[in-house]
Amino acid sequence: MSEKAFYPSAMGAVAPLDRPANAWRTLPLDGHFDLVYEDATGVWSNRSLQARELKLGPGRTLLGGIDARRGLYRGFRVDRIRRLIDGATGERIETGILDQLLGRAEAQRRANAVRIRRQAQARRKAATRRATEAFQ
Incomplete structure (x- = not known):
């Protein structure tokens, strides 16, 4: 038998199966920013x-959002x-x-996860309360 079957770390790093190596990952980020941007020509x-x-x-x-100057969605290279x-x-x-942007996106993700958990708990409590009242 092959040792690789029992010790996958011996093969080296294994890429996740659900995402190709060149895939983009999107993190939600909410906020208003003023920025000084250098375009491809150096302006x-x-x-x-x-x-x-x-x-x-x-x-x-890329930092993506609505550009106030054009009123359209734009992506700005962070570098x-x-x-x-x-x-x-x-x-x-x-x-x-x-x-800074990654930290803010992660903080917003955590805050949203907590908010969603609390809303789900409140819905479960309300459903339990309604079910209990229906049997009384």
Whole structure:
């Protein structure tokens, strides 16, 4: 028998079966940001963005949302964002922008998970209460 059947770590890292290696991953992200963005030609511009998501892909990460200038959905490469100002807190970030955005997306994901759990518990309690009242 092959040892690989019993010790899969001997084969090395195994990619997840449900997602190809070049797949994009989308993290919901909500917030308003003012940013200084450098386009592909090196021209800097000020942008105002109502963020919707952070897209993590092979070799690049995009901050996606509604661009106030155009009124349309736009994706901005995070590595080209030179300055990010959080509209809620006024915090100005010039380094570690990707880390900040990932941290915020994760915090929002956790808060949403807690909110969803609480709503589900409240629904279960209400259903139990209605069922109990129906039998009395």
